[in-house]
Amino acid sequence: MRELQKTGRIGRIEIDLHSKNDRTNGSITIPTSLDRVSTALIAASVESINRVGPCSAKVNLERIEDIREARRKVIIDRAKEILHRWNIESMPSVDEVYKEISDTMKVGKVEKYGPEDLPAGPGLEGAKDIFVVEGRADVINLMRCGIFNTVALEGAKVPDSIKKITKERNATALLDGDRGGDLIQKELLQVTNVKFIGRAPRGKEIEECNCKEINDAIEGKVSVSELKEGKPQQQQQAPPQPPAPKKVAIPQPPKIQVPDTISQAAKALVGTLEAVLLNEKLELIERLPVSQLAEKLQQITGVDTIVFDGIITQRIVDIAADKSIKRIVASRISEAVKPALNVALITFQQAIPPA
Numbered sequence: 001m002r003e004l005q006k007t008g009r010i011g012r013i014e015i016d017l018h019s020k021n022d023r024t025n026g027s028i029t030i031p032t033s034l035d036r037v038s039t040a041l042i043a044a045s046v047e048s049i050n051r052v053g054p055c056s057a058k059v060n061l062e063r064i065e066d067i068r069e070a071r072r073k074v075i076i077d078r079a080k081e082i083l084h085r086w087n088i089e090s091m092p093s094v095d096e097v098y099k100e101i102s103d104t105m106k107v108g109k110v111e112k113y114g115p116e117d118l119p120a121g122p123g124l125e126g127a128k129d130i131f132v133v134e135g136r137a138d139v140i141n142l143m144r145c146g147i148f149n150t151v152a153l154e155g156a157k158v159p160d161s162i163k164k165i166t167k168e169r170n171a172t173a174l175l176d177g178d179r180g181g182d183l184i185q186k187e188l189l190q191v192t193n194v195k196f197i198g199r200a201p202r203g204k205e206i207e208e209c210n211c212k213e214i215n216d217a218i219e220g221k222v223s224v225s226e227l228k229e230g231k232p233q234q235q236q237q238a239p240p241q242p243p244a245p246k247k248v249a250i251p252q253p254p255k256i257q258v259p260d261t262i263s264q265a266a267k268a269l270v271g272t273l274e275a276v277l278l279n280e281k282l283e284l285i286e287r288l289p290v291s292q293l294a295e296k297l298q299q300i301t302g303v304d305t306i307v308f309d310g311i312i313t314q315r316i317v318d319i320a321a322d323k324s325i326k327r328i329v330a331s332r333i334s335e336a337v338k339p340a341l342n343v344a345l346i347t348f349q350q351a352i353p354p355a
Contacts, residue, residue: 109271114161123148137207145211275308
């Protein structure tokens with residue numbers, strides 16, 4: 001063993017002894033860098049010792065410990081501790097992750113253009129190529145799809161601001177796939193300088209289209225010169241009917257008095273694409289993106305009134321009726337909705353505060 005110590009194969013041998021009642025007990029620690037076989041031989045040799053000086057002795061092997069394995073375990077435990085602390089200090093919380101993702105879904109507020117205060121996307125100013133749509137809801141839907149260089153007619157009569165901007169910019173009109181869209185297309189061809197016309201699928205409105213349908217309408221646009229030459233568009237044209245302004249024959253919806261809390265909430269939500277849920281006392285329960293509204297309504301209870309910047313669909317009405325929600329106030333009601341007996345459907349235009 002001395003030879004092995006000289007070559008460094010065995011390290012410093014430590015002996016800890018305790019004497020009591022003429023008996024001496026203790027422990028011997030022998031560090032070694034030998035392989036497993038040689039280490040086992042050393043252990044067996046030490047166990048064979050039966051005398052130390054003039055005294056009888058007995059040596060028992062307590063354990064053989066691989067300190068490299070022990071050190072490896074210490075390193076692993078420390079690495080776990082470091083990683084855990086790192087996660088706590090640097091990883092964002094669930095709320096932070098939710099907020100970051102939600103912020104990417106927000107598209108900003110609808111702006112105003114021209115002396116007529118026409119609804120417009122925030123990217124209209126300075127854009128060389130623009131899209132002319134029929135109404136404010138169309139502007140919002142295009143913003144959801146990442147198209148911000150938009151402006152709305154807001155009626156069958158073409159405003160002077162539209163006539164002016166179509167002379168200055170490369171304008172494409174995106175119109176509904178119904179009779180109203182046919183009439184507005186005819187008017188635009190007569191009084192504006194739009195370069196292209198794109199149409200929603202037959203029977204659908206731009207505000208109801210998904211992003212794929214909107215992109216298809218843009219890709220399938222036809223130049224005004226081709227339309228004037230008689231080239232048909234890619235959708236079935238409506239049969240000729242007497243010209244009439246879009247929807248002017250529809251009577252204006254009656255005004256409905258609502259509590260001031262609801263009226264103020266409706267004004268604050270315009271252009272935000274968000275919703276608020278109110279309890280029976282008209283106290284705020286939660287504010288959330290409109291895209292999450294249907295799912296949230298299925299999970300929550302105690303809602304009395306919903307106010308949101310969007311379209312009231314049949315799905316929202318059905319959920320509200322099932323959850324005993326008394327009132328839904330939104331920017332628009334889809335024409336396909338069948339009203340429920342126990343749910344009042346009110347548009348922002350209808351809602352007025354108490355006198």
